[in-house]
Amino acid sequence: xxxxxxxxxxxxxxxxxxxxxxxxxxxxxxxxxxxxxxxxxxxxxxxxxxxxxxxxxxxxxxxxxxxxxxxxxxxxxxxxxxxxxxxxxxxxxxxxxxxxxxxxxxxxxxxxxxxxxxxxxxxxxxxxxxxxxxxxxxxxxxxxxxxxxxxxxxxxxxxxxxxxxxxxxxxxxxxxxxxxxxxxxxxxxxxxxxxxxxxxxxxxxxxxxxxxxxxxxxxxxxxxxxxxxxxxxxxxxxxxxxxxxxxxxxxxxxxxxxxxxxxxxxxxxxxxxxxxxxxxxxxxxxxxxxxxxxxxxxxxxxxxxxxxxxxxxxxxxxxxxxxxxxxxxxxxxxxxxxxxxxxxxxxxxxxxxxxxxxxxxxxxxxxxxxxxxxxxxxxxxxx
Numbered sequence: 001x002x003x004x005x006x007x008x009x010x011x012x013x014x015x016x017x018x019x020x021x022x023x024x025x026x027x028x029x030x031x032x033x034x035x036x037x038x039x040x041x042x043x044x045x046x047x048x049x050x051x052x053x054x055x056x057x058x059x060x061x062x063x064x065x066x067x068x069x070x071x072x073x074x075x076x077x078x079x080x081x082x083x084x085x086x087x088x089x090x091x092x093x094x095x096x097x098x099x100x101x102x103x104x105x106x107x108x109x110x111x112x113x114x115x116x117x118x119x120x121x122x123x124x125x126x127x128x129x130x131x132x133x134x135x136x137x138x139x140x141x142x143x144x145x146x147x148x149x150x151x152x153x154x155x156x157x158x159x160x161x162x163x164x165x166x167x168x169x170x171x172x173x174x175x176x177x178x179x180x181x182x183x184x185x186x187x188x189x190x191x192x193x194x195x196x197x198x199x200x201x202x203x204x205x206x207x208x209x210x211x212x213x214x215x216x217x218x219x220x221x222x223x224x225x226x227x228x229x230x231x232x233x234x235x236x237x238x239x240x241x242x243x244x245x246x247x248x249x250x251x252x253x254x255x256x257x258x259x260x261x262x263x264x265x266x267x268x269x270x271x272x273x274x275x276x277x278x279x280x281x282x283x284x285x286x287x288x289x290x291x292x293x294x295x296x297x298x299x300x301x302x303x304x305x306x307x308x309x310x311x312x313x314x315x316x317x318x319x320x321x322x323x324x325x326x327x328x329x330x331x332x333x334x335x336x337x338x339x340x341x342x343x344x345x346x347x348x349x350x351x352x353x354x355x356x357x358x359x360x361x362x363x364x365x366x367x368x369x370x371x372x373x374x375x376x377x378x379x380x381x382x383x
Contacts, residue, residue, distance in 0.1 A: 014178035016134040020141025021171050022108040025050045026228030027146040027250050031164045044352035047225050050105035051344030059201045061113040062335025070118040077110030078179050085172035088165045113338040117330050129268040131316040136261030143254025150247045201332040213322035216377045217340030219370030220314040222347030226367045227253050231304050234360045253308040260312025274381040277317050281374045283310030288368040
């Protein structure tokens, strides 16, 4: 039995890796900005567009899972994701990149909504710890993306004329490998085939824990996408670095987010979730201070590392609290929580306008609001 579960987890974890493809939008938006000569507000449309689709498709995806099952929904998400990664091979125009990141956002919406509940079927036990390990695998894809883009742009690896866009075919191949999930045997639970409506799903927001968790996910993703996009800009503004030099900031964030996910899967088994949540959000608060006032490389790197580690386990803790609060409606709750990733649209847009107005301190101030909210969520985390 355990051997079968382990074999099933291999393609499931590859799907988590594919889930991380969406985080390439941060570094990609910076390269598109440089290639096309656009301003911050316009460049930030790309991460905003990616996460806009979470608002539209998350709840319908939860309903779709009730019809076709979690596994088939994950496979559909892989198909859409692979198509999105093929398109940049045909050019890098503004319109083509908009379509690329729209499809990437739609595919990621399908995947994030269905993959997390699928894990709850495969693994019976500490859901938060297992989801955190999945986030660790996802973070590997996230922190590799800036390196691959940078190496492609600098000619440090064969890019076949694609430059930084070599990132897309490399990740496309890995996405195709994740499709081996189709040959695994995963039993669907009792929710499959159950009819549900949009109204039934939205009504769940009437439960305080579901609504507060939804806002918590918005803030988590806002800080995540915000740091992903803004960290290189802070280094360029404060230290006068080029984009290729500053691109490491995004990797640094995801390196520490990866470490945080890996160690968090351990800490969440031996420590109270509430205690670990307080530590995590406190690290994020210190990071906001560092990014707001930092003017040297050491302090700015420390701030980026702190938010990377601190933010790494927030999603798993908040998501599991919501999922376990209404166990009879896991699909619908999952859809609502993933709709909260719409925070990845709201925050970058506000940060883009703020940074154009007063510099990157404005962008940091917007993220700080999200961190402040997460402190108010502490009492909702069960012991």
